[in-house]
Amino acid sequence: MLKKILVNNRLVPVPVPVLTLGQALGWVESTLVPAGSFVTRVILDGEVIEFDSGIVSRRMADLPLGEKSRLEIQMDSPASLALQTLDTIHSLSSAILGTLKSIAVSAWQTRPADKLPEIMSLNDDIRLVIDLVGHVNDLLLSATAAKLLDPGPVAGIGRLLEHNLSSYNIARSQSDWKACAKVMLNRFEPLLKDLLVESETLQIRVLAIQPQLSLPAESGGGLRVV
Structure with a gap:
């Protein structure tokens, strides 16, 4: 036993x-x-x-x-998972912003025939941010008492990042590094800065109603044997 x-x-x-x-x-x-x-x-x-x-x-x-x-x-709990995910979103966004300008400068100075590994790494990092935003949005929307929260601003930034990542990858596939640099500075940078603010705001809201957040049983709130 x-x-x-x-x-x-x-x-x-x-x-x-x-x-x-x-x-x-x-x-x-x-x-x-x-x-x-x-x-x-x-x-x-x-x-x-x-x-x-x-x-x-x-x-x-x-x-x-x-x-x-x-x-x-x-x-x-949904609240603890959401808080962990929002903290990861905040940390990752801060890390990306810390290197974004230097990558953009390198991209601007790189010839089309040359390769820039940081370009692909940035794609992976932005994709991870988008996936994390989608996860926290789904988690909070499926939780009871979710109407007391508004994950909309964070989710909206995620959709804008998704849209601009498509433009970034089109430029990347064409080795148009200058276009990639423009997307970094004109699109990614302001969106990530907004995400820092909105993710912190959402964290505060989740903390405020943490005891009221739970998942309905049909969404996987308990284990069942089949």
């Missing part, structure tokens, strides 16, 4: 008979997960257990557990 579970890096003793992964997850869900939170990661003996939309397969649920089994569980 399983004796202990590592929950959010804290060792928790298991006082009831637990013989399978499904039983362990059921006990965690019923006794340890606070209202509004949900399990986001499960690791058994170093192997990540895959589950989609809160659904754990019967095969995984029937995995036997023993006294030496190491079960690690991470649980989060």
Whole structure:
């Protein structure tokens, strides 16, 4: 029988008979997960257990557990996930802004026949910002009490970054480095500066209503075995 579970890096003793992964997850869900939170990661003996939309397969649920089994569980709330993502957006945007002008100058001075690795790296960084913005927007819109928030400004900046990234990549595919530099300074820079402000504002709003944010059960707020 399983004796202990590592929950959010804290060792928790298991006082009831637990013989399978499904039983362990059921006990965690019923006794340890606070209202509004949900399990986001499960690791058994170093192997990540895959589950989609809160659904754990019967095969995984029937995995036997023993006294030496190491079960690690991470649980989060929509608010904590949103705050973590917004913090990453802010940090990444700041880092991009810190090097943007120097990359633009290099691009402007580079001949079309030459390659500039920073051009592709910037594409990857902007794409990551866009993906993170989309993630936090979806997370907050799916959460209850989301009407108390307005992720619209952050989402709008994400859409504008997406649009301008397309223009940037067209110029990049044509080795038009000067056009890339113009997009960097005239489009990316002001949008990223706006994103710094709006992401901070949204963080403050999320913190203010953090206890009220939760995911509805049908969106994956709990684990189910099928």
